Amino acid sequence: MTTVHRTCPLCEAVCGLTLTLDDGGHVTSVRGDKDDPFSKGFICPKGASLGKLDEDPERLTRPVVREGDTFREASWEEAFELVRQAWSQVADRQSTAIYLGNPSAHSMAGALYATPLIKSLGTRNIYSASTADQMPKHVACGLMYGDPLSIPVPDLDRTDYLLMLGANPMESNGSLCTAPDFPGRLKALRRRGGKVVVVDPRRTRTADKADEHVFVRPGTDAYLLFGLVHTLFAEDLLDIGLEVNGLDQVEAQAKHFPPDVVARRTGVPAETVVRLARELAAAERAVVYARIGTCTQEYGTLAQWLVDVLNVLTGNLDRPGGAMFPMGATESRPRRKPYRTGRWTSRVRQLPEANGELPVATLADEIETPGEGQVRFLITVGGNPVMSAPNGARLDKAFEQLDFMVSVDPWLNDTTRHANVILPPPRLLQSGHFDFALQGFAVRNYTRYSRPVLPLGERPSESEILARLTQIITGLDGDLDEFIIGQTPGAAELELEGESGAERRLDMMLKLGPYEGLSLRTLLDNPHGIDLGPLQPRLPGLLKTESGRVELAPPQLVADVERLLAGLDSPVPDLVLIGRRHLRSNNSWMHLTGGSNTYDLHIHPSDATRLGLDGSAVVRSAAGELTVTVRTTDAIMPGVVSLPHGWREMNVNVLTDETAIDVPSGNAVFNGVPVTVSVPEVINAH
Numbered sequence: 314m315t316t317v318h319r320t321c322p323l324c325e326a327v328c329g330l331t332l333t334l335d336d337g338g339h340v341t342s343v344r345g346d347k348d349d350p351f352s353k354g355f356i357c358p359k360g361a362s363l364g365k366l367d368e369d370p371e372r373l374t375r376p377v378v379r380e381g382d383t384f385r386e387a388s389w390e391e392a393f394e395l396v397r398q399a400w401s402q403v404a405d406r407q408s409t410a411i412y413l414g415n416p417s418a419h420s421m422a423g424a425l426y427a428t429p430l431i432k433s434l435g436t437r438n439i440y441s442a443s444t445a446d447q448m449p450k451h452v453a454c455g456l457m458y459g460d461p462l463s464i465p466v467p468d469l470d471r472t473d474y475l476l477m478l479g480a481n482p483m484e485s486n487g488s489l490c491t492a493p494d495f496p497g498r499l500k501a502l503r504r505r506g507g508k509v510v511v512v513d514p515r516r517t518r519t520a521d522k523a524d525e526h527v528f529v530r531p532g533t534d535a536y537l538l539f540g541l542v543h544t545l546f547a548e549d550l551l552d553i554g555l556e557v558n559g560l561d562q563v564e565a566q567a568k569h570f571p572p573d574v575v576a577r578r579t580g581v582p583a584e585t586v587v588r589l590a591r592e593l594a595a596a597e598r599a600v601v602y603a604r605i606g607t608c609t610q611e612y613g614t615l616a617q618w619l620v621d622v623l624n625v626l627t628g629n630l631d632r633p634g635g636a637m638f639p640m641g642a643t644e645s646r647p648r649r650k651p652y653r654t655g656r657w658t659s660r661v662r663q664l665p666e667a668n669g670e671l672p673v674a675t676l677a678d679e680i681e682t683p684g685e686g687q688v689r690f691l692i693t694v695g696g697n698p699v700m701s702a703p704n705g706a707r708l709d710k711a712f713e714q715l716d717f718m719v720s721v722d723p724w725l726n727d728t729t730r731h732a733n734v735i736l737p738p739p740r741l742l743q744s745g746h747f748d749f750a751l752q753g754f755a756v757r758n759y760t761r762y763s764r765p766v767l768p769l770g771e772r773p774s775e776s777e778i779l780a781r782l783t784q785i786i787t788g789l790d791g792d793l794d795e796f797i798i799g800q801t802p803g804a805a806e807l808e809l810e811g812e813s814g815a816e817r818r819l820d821m822m823l824k825l826g827p828y829e830g831l832s833l834r835t836l837l838d839n840p841h842g843i844d845l846g847p848l849q850p851r852l853p854g855l856l857k858t859e860s861g862r863v864e865l866a867p868p869q870l871v872a873d874v875e876r877l878l879a880g881l882d883s884p885v886p887d888l889v890l891i892g893r894r895h896l897r898s899n900n901s902w903m904h905l906t907g908g909s910n911t912y913d914l915h916i917h918p919s920d921a922t923r924l925g926l927d928g929s930a931v932v933r934s935a936a937g938e939l940t941v942t943v944r945t946t947d948a949i950m951p952g953v954v955s956l957p958h959g960w961r962e963m964n965v966n967v968l969t970d971e972t973a974i975d976v977p978s979g980n981a982v983f984n985g986v987p988v989t990v991s992v993p994e995v996i997n998a999h
């Protein structure tokens with residue numbers, strides 16, 4: 314028997330786990346690692362099932378090649394050769410595309426090898442789960458601070474007041490806020506006399522654990538937040554500790570949104586709007602935090618902007634207990650030009666790029682629409698857009714038209730079934746793990762590395778798979794890692810160690826990183842992880858705006874307020890759809906079924922009665938329709954229904970509309986989708 318300590322790769326909480334393995338390399342137990350200084354033994358049901366997930370018999374062990382509608386196994390050499398042949402037929406690089414899914418934001422391969430792969434393609438058709446998730450936050454922060462990765466996180470362990478919108482960390486364990494044992498941290502906040510307010514169209518498990526829950530009409534958070542900004546100005550509650558530009562413009566825009574106007578649109582009473590603003594201003598240390606419910610909606614970027622505006626106006630940006638900028642162990646922030654979006658637009662719908670990506674909401678257009686630059690060759694890495702992108706059903710059909718598709722994915726699923734070649738990454742225990750991205754969003758500075766536990770045998774690591782694809786595309790077969798190390802300023806003088814290219818690059822990044830004395834060696838010597846201390850103030854040093862100040866009123870966002878104003882008078886749909894997550898599922902690829910983890914339609918009893926629903930119902934939207942099982946609950950607002958995403962049995966993204974996007978970021982709109990719900994028509998046999 315062996316005991317190993319590893320970071321759980323499944324969600325953003327990066328919990329340390331302690332696993333025992335038998336002599337055959339099978340996991341016999343999984344526990345929380347008590348000695349991890351950050352997660353301190355916390356584990357959730359998904360982490361506890363890591364062994365089963367790792368040994369899932371459905372996991373592909375060898376490449377799979379599609380011939381018509383059937384699949385056969387192939388050798389690695391044959392699989393790569395098929396990709397090489399297909400690539401040699403590509404005449405126009407703009408006719409190629411790549412989609413990176415959520416697991417690429419967790420894996421070392423995604424962090425280290427996706428960028429070279431993208432660059433080698435030389436296409437503008439770059440897509441990822443980011444435009445179905447947090448792109449609004451990148452755009453808002455990019456414009457305010459000059460860098461789309463400068464995203465402040467709530468300093469959970471030191472705040473006295475947390476205003477949380479569109480997040481449900483009791484299920485999700487937190488996002489853009491890496492905080493293992495989020496439930497325990499919330500409990501501690503309240504125990505030290507602090508207050509938690511949750512704003513959500515559903516009374517979630519997180520809302521149940523809070524001091525106060527406020528129902529909000531889906532998609533209207535930007536109005537609510539503007540109402541708070543309005544109140545701060547109107548009641549002279551500002552307390553700004555930073556040098557900022559654009560204060561007057563923010564005040565001028567906020568004038569349009571007095572609490573009574575906001576109340577009509579959001580369903581939040583004007584008194585509540587005023588009181589929340591006062592409480593936020595009065596608290597010693599307070600923070601506004603908003604996540605996916607407020608990103609994947611019509612006014613996502615405005616909402617994300619206003620969150621940071623509120624933190625600035627109340628003096629809570631960049632101070633302990635407020636919203637702070639973490640410093641990851643491998644952080645590298647070379648000076649670049651100030652952030653811009655829209656440097657180019659998509660071919661068909663002319664949607665602006667953001668962070669060098671085009672919106673996944675337009676991928677189907679680019680595949681289906683003939684003409685120069687029509688996408689014919691697609692790579693997916695750890696993504697399942699048929700299940701996760703808006704109008705996934707349309708993508709499902711579009712993928713059939715491709716000349717060639719290659720998927721790097723451990724499973725055959727609704728997306729990868731369209732691939733000509735599937736290249737499966739190895740098991741979790743055969744992979745190293747380092748959270749390049751998520752350590753940069755941690756509520757305490759922290760680092761940890763997990764080496765592969767089991768040998769790879771004949772198969773390549775995921776890093777090697779991506780490096781090999783890059784080699785095929787560039788036609789160069791030199792060592793990619795050594796090439797990158799050779800190109801990195803300051804790396805030539807370093808003595809690097811590591812058993813793989815990925816480890817050597819990690820060693821390099823740690824040694825060039827912001828913490829003195831960190832290296833691969835220090836991480837290997839500290840298998841439970843290393844605490845790097847509480848978050849520290851980082852402004853103005855971190856700012857990359859042209860002015861060197863926080864830009865409180867970026868012109869692009871101020872311009873988008875027009876759209877928000879226009880929306881004030883648009884009719885409120887009778888019913889709108891929102892999403893939800895469950896602790897025991899992970900997006901489309903992991904469902905520990907049973908108990909409350911169902912894909913029922915949640916609907917308020919008054920709506921169910923009014924519509925005569927009982928048992929099942931048909932939900933229709935502009936994009937499609939779905940038959941679902943109904944569950945009435947008063948935990949959801951009247952006028953709102955909810956379905957989770959990621960279930961093959963009921964793909965909610967048949968209903969979501971790819972033509973609806975958040976304009977500044979191009980982000981998909983999953984929340985506030987207008988729908989009708991009705992009793993299924995009985996087909997009469999006579």
Ligand SMILES: Nc1nc2c(c(=O)[nH]1)N[C@H]1C(S)=C(S)[C@@H](COP(=O)(O)OP(=O)(O)OC[C@H]3O[C@@H](n4cnc5c(=O)[nH]c(N)nc54)[C@H](O)[C@@H]3O)O[C@H]1N2
Pocket residue numbers: 324325415446478479480481482484485486487488512513514515517529530531532533534604605606607610891892893894895896897898899900984985
């Ligand atoms: N167990 C589990 N954990 C996960 C995942 C998972 O699938 N399962 N997925 C991971 C991923 S990829 C991510 S991005 C994170 C997301 O992490 P969270 O942001 O915490 O995501 P959710 O749990 O979906 O919570 C979003 C909440 O927003 C609410 N909401 C919907 N529309 C609106 C609205 O218009 N306004 C407001 N204020 N609220 C709204 C929903 O009711 C829901 O309670 O979770 C990660 N963790």
Ligand SMILES: Nc1nc2c(c(=O)[nH]1)N[C@H]1C(S)=C(S)[C@@H](COP(=O)(O)OP(=O)(O)OC[C@H]3O[C@@H](n4cnc5c(=O)[nH]c(N)nc54)[C@H](O)[C@@H]3O)O[C@H]1N2
Pocket residue numbers: 413414415416417420442445446605694695696697698700701702721722723724726738775892893899900901902957958959965966969983
């Ligand atoms: N309606 C609605 N749609 C949503 C959301 C919502 O709340 N509502 N949430 C959105 C969000 S936040 C996100 S992040 C996206 C996620 O969107 P995607 O990333 O497209 O989808 P996932 O379901 O995370 O699929 C991950 C894929 O990676 C594969 N995989 C698992 N582990 C690995 C690995 O180690 N390596 C590789 N290469 N592949 C692996 C899985 O088999 C699966 O095919 O979905 C979005 N879609």
Ligand code: SF4
Pocket residue numbers: 321322323324325326327328355356357358359360361486493
């Ligand atoms: S909370 Fe997330 S990181 Fe922690 S054990 Fe669960 S799935 Fe893994």
Ligand SMILES: [Mo]
Pocket residue numbers: 415442446
């Ligand atoms: Mo996500």
